[in-house]
Amino acid sequence: MSEGTAPGTRPRVAAAIVPAFDQMTVTVRPGSDVVARMPGVLLVTRPAETEEGDRALRVVLDLLATSAQGGIRAPGYRLGRALRTLIEHGAAPADLALVAATDDGLAVVLAGAGAIAVSERGWRLACVSGRVQVREIDWPPAPLLLDLARPAAESGQGTPEPRPARPFDLREGVVPGNGAILASPPSPTATPELGAGLQPSAPRETVDMLLASPTPPSRCDQILGVDPLGGPRPALPLPVTGQDCAESGSGTRVRGYRCRDAHLNDPRALFCAICGIRMAESTGVFVEGPRPPLGLLVFDNGASFSLDDNYLLGREPDIDERVRTGRLRPLVLFDTSGVISRRHAEIRLEDWDVLLVDCGSANGTLVAERGATVWSALVPGQPVRMLPSMQVRIGERSFVFESLHGAP
Amino acid sequence: MTETEGQLIGRSPPTGQGVPASVADYEVQQVLGHGDSGRVYLARPPNRLERAEQFVAVKQFNGPCLDSAYDRAVEELRAVSALRSPYLPRVFEAGLAGGSFFYSMDHIVLGSLAAPGRRLSQTEVLLAVSHAASAAHALHEAGIAHAAIKPQNVLIGTRCALLSDIGLGRYLRPGLTLTGAATPGAVEYVDPSVLRGASPSRSSEVWALAATLHRAVAGVGIYGELSDDEPLAAIRKMMSTKPTVAPHLPPDIAAILQACLDPADQRIFTAAELAHRLTELARAREGISGG
Numbered sequence: 001m002s003e004g005t006a007p008g009t010r011p012r013v014a015a016a017i018v019p020a021f022d023q024m025t026v027t028v029r030p031g032s033d034v035v036a037r038m039p040g041v042l043l044v045t046r047p048a049e050t051e052e053g054d055r056a057l058r059v060v061l062d063l064l065a066t067s068a069q070g071g072i073r074a075p076g077y078r079l080g081r082a083l084r085t086l087i088e089h090g091a092a093p094a095d096l097a098l099v100a101a102t103d104d105g106l107a108v109v110l111a112g113a114g115a116i117a118v119s120e121r122g123w124r125l126a127c128v129s130g131r132v133q134v135r136e137i138d139w140p141p142a143p144l145l146l147d148l149a150r151p152a153a154e155s156g157q158g159t160p161e162p163r164p165a166r167p168f169d170l171r172e173g174v175v176p177g178n179g180a181i182l183a184s185p186p187s188p189t190a191t192p193e194l195g196a197g198l199q200p201s202a203p204r205e206t207v208d209m210l211l212a213s214p215t216p217p218s219r220c221d222q223i224l225g226v227d228p229l230g231g232p233r234p235a236l237p238l239p240v241t242g243q244d245c246a247e248s249g250s251g252t253r254v255r256g257y258r259c260r261d262a263h264l265n266d267p268r269a270l271f272c273a274i275c276g277i278r279m280a281e282s283t284g285v286f287v288e289g290p291r292p293p294l295g296l297l298v299f300d301n302g303a304s305f306s307l308d309d310n311y312l313l314g315r316e317p318d319i320d321e322r323v324r325t326g327r328l329r330p331l332v333l334f335d336t337s338g339v340i341s342r343r344h345a346e347i348r349l350e351d352w353d354v355l356l357v358d359c360g361s362a363n364g365t366l367v368a369e370r371g372a373t374v375w376s377a378l379v380p381g382q383p384v385r386m387l388p389s390m391q392v393r394i395g396e397r398s399f400v401f402e403s404l405h406g407a408p
Numbered sequence: 409m410t411e412t413e414g415q416l417i418g419r420s421p422p423t424g425q426g427v428p429a430s431v432a433d434y435e436v437q438q439v440l441g442h443g444d445s446g447r448v449y450l451a452r453p454p455n456r457l458e459r460a461e462q463f464v465a466v467k468q469f470n471g472p473c474l475d476s477a478y479d480r481a482v483e484e485l486r487a488v489s490a491l492r493s494p495y496l497p498r499v500f501e502a503g504l505a506g507g508s509f510f511y512s513m514d515h516i517v518l519g520s521l522a523a524p525g526r527r528l529s530q531t532e533v534l535l536a537v538s539h540a541a542s543a544a545h546a547l548h549e550a551g552i553a554h555a556a557i558k559p560q561n562v563l564i565g566t567r568c569a570l571l572s573d574i575g576l577g578r579y580l581r582p583g584l585t586l587t588g589a590a591t592p593g594a595v596e597y598v599d600p601s602v603l604r605g606a607s608p609s610r611s612s613e614v615w616a617l618a619a620t621l622h623r624a625v626a627g628v629g630i631y632g633e634l635s636d637d638e639p640l641a642a643i644r645k646m647m648s649t650k651p652t653v654a655p656h657l658p659p660d661i662a663a664i665l666q667a668c669l670d671p672a673d674q675r676i677f678t679a680a681e682l683a684h685r686l687t688e689l690a691r692a693r694e695g696i697s698g699g
């Protein structure tokens with residue numbers, strides 16, 4: 001788990017490891033926006049320099065004050081929703097960042113230019129399209145900055161951070177400032193281990209949350225309580241001696257030799273592909289049977305495909321008639337470089353052979369023998385027999401043919 | 409390690425690395441994790457779902473989903489759901505969001521056996537894998553192979569463990585034997601017979617359950633540490649060497665593991681038998697009454 005989302009996986013242990021919000025220190029960065037702290041809540045906002053702006057600010061401060069009354073320890077849940085409604089009705093400033101305590105983390109409300117960040121972890125949450133964002137996050141593993149994005153003209157001259165060693169701390173009140181930092185008090189002993197025992201999933205790069213408006217799914221089907229169309233299926237067979245060999249596949253039949261354990265093998269093979277027995281010991285009866293998978297295509301990212309059927313490789317293989325009718329399996333190669341053609345190359349199984357054909361792709365298909373570093377381009381339309389461990393390159397992608405029935 | 413790779417063979421996921429505010433009309437709260445096939449989000453269910461749960465988990469697959477694959481995946485999810493096993497998370501609905509397949513399911517608070525939200529005792533691990541084996545058995549009896557048994561899919565609930573995410577890659581990406589390298593070492597849970605092209609079976613799933621248990625109790629895989637950077641080398645090692653049970657494990661656990669890793673015709677035959685033996689073991693350890 002190494003996702004860059006909220007700072008740290010959500011603490012799932014006792015709420016005891018979550019420090020009391022009101023014991024955190026708040027450092028204010030000098031500036032002309034507004035920073036407010038009340039029990040359980042911290043707000044940074046930029047009301048318009050008008051009477052309306054003043055009114056909007058008062059509305060929000062009133063809301064914070066009410067929610068702080070009665071000693072509620074976790075005003076976050078209610079505040080989030082209430083504030084969203086206010087902003088959406090234009091009654092609260094359009095630019096704000098607020099965090100408020102919940103039982104086990106923080107509720108966050110962001111609007112307009114509002115953003116929160118854990119700079120130490122390169123993590124930042126902002127409203128990309130300016131819509132209001134309300135969500136719950138984990139207790140941050142490191143100091144949390146709340147601020148409002150500056151207009152581009154100002155952004156170069158960043159406000160200097162107050163020296164962390166100075167004991168600045170806004171306990172409660174409303175003051176001017178460009179952003180505020182919520183952090184554990186710098187006491188060496190009293191600092192609780194945040195999320196101890198949990199693996200913090202700190203991302204290395206800045207991750208911006210993107211806002212897209214929720215739209216119902218283009219297609220959806222209930223699962224719970226809906227019976228499948230097909231009736232009951234037979235139970236999976238119990239293991240039977242000697243049945244561990246691969247007998248799946250497209251149903252194509254081939255001729256070959258059986259090893260002592262009756263695995264069907266390529267007549268050219270020296271050893272059984274399944275059990276490794278020397279084929280020289282075989283009885284020499286040439287028989288016909290279902291073709292076992294001929295190997296794997298192992299991609300550079302580890303994705304592996306069984307060679308029990310024919311494939312069409314490309315950016316959009318399903319534009320091909322043969323894919324749509326099920327004669328070829330699509331294997332989508334994801335490509336950012338634009339080098340891969342929609343239909344790029346085909347893998348064809350013939351008897352015991354695996355053939356590779358370039359489908360007249362724009363940029364070609366390169367192959368190299370096992371271990372070789374010299375690449376040669378395939379002639380479009382001309383099938384080449386893949387040898388064990390042959391390497392293939394298509395655009396930025398590459399794969400190796402891992403043979404099971406390796407004929408020498 | 410690169411970003412999520414998945415159904416598509418690509419270096420970067422088509423979605424970029426941002427976290428969406430929503431998947432369809434599910435309001436995303438955070439990412440619970442990601443695997444080879446996509447991501448799982450913690451989300452608020454939309455009202456139309458009429459669910460009382462405050463949060464559900466939404467699993468969204470990478471890449472586009474063809475209609476035929478969609479139908480097949482829905483059918484499989486319904487077949488699993490019809491089993492009503494307490495060891496399988498409930499799946500509420502499946503759908504398409506932005507062209508990609510997704511489904512919503514129970515959010516299991518303690519996360520997976522691969523990275524549980526709190527330390528689990530050895531007995532708890534034995535029970536968790538026992539529950540996963542019970543789930544697998546219920547599937548097998550209904551003619552369904554899970555095909556993706558690994559610690560990441562054994563979720564730790566408050567009352568029992570659950571086996572999540574039946575392998576839909578088979579339908580969404582035919583031929584796919586192993587997904588990409590986004591999940592470290594996912595290959596070590598794939599029975600080599602499946603690497604050789606066999607369909608997942610009772611015996612390959614008993615094997616996978618053992619590989620899962622081994623990783624969780626021994627802290628190391630049955631092939632040691634396979635390289636994530638060299639998938640081909642990992643596959644070759646698995647196809648050419650025998651798995652080994654770590655020597656430091658208690659003999660009773662080691663014996664069960666060995667009985668699951670033996671050649672298919674000598675293995676513990678059913679996942680139910682494995683579940684039973686693990687529960688017995690757990691009971692013997694702490695005199696607890698299972699479940």
Ligand SMILES: Nc1ncnc2c1ncn2[C@@H]1O[C@H](COP(=O)(O)OP(=O)(O)OP(=O)(O)O)[C@@H](O)[C@H]1O
Pocket residue numbers: 001440441442443444445446447448465467497513514515516517519520522523556560561563572573591
């Ligand atoms: N229902 C759930 N409740 C809680 N956490 C979950 C849930 N589903 C998944 N997770 C978390 O998200 C992580 C990623 O899950 P995901 O299913 O995307 O990957 P995976 O399990 O490795 O692969 P697969 O695609 O085979 O299931 C899991 O390891 C688990 O920690």
Ligand SMILES: [Mg+2]
Pocket residue numbers: 443560561572573
């Ligand atoms: Mg999973």
Ligand SMILES: [Zn+2]
Pocket residue numbers: 259260261262263272273274275276277
């Ligand atoms: Zn053989």
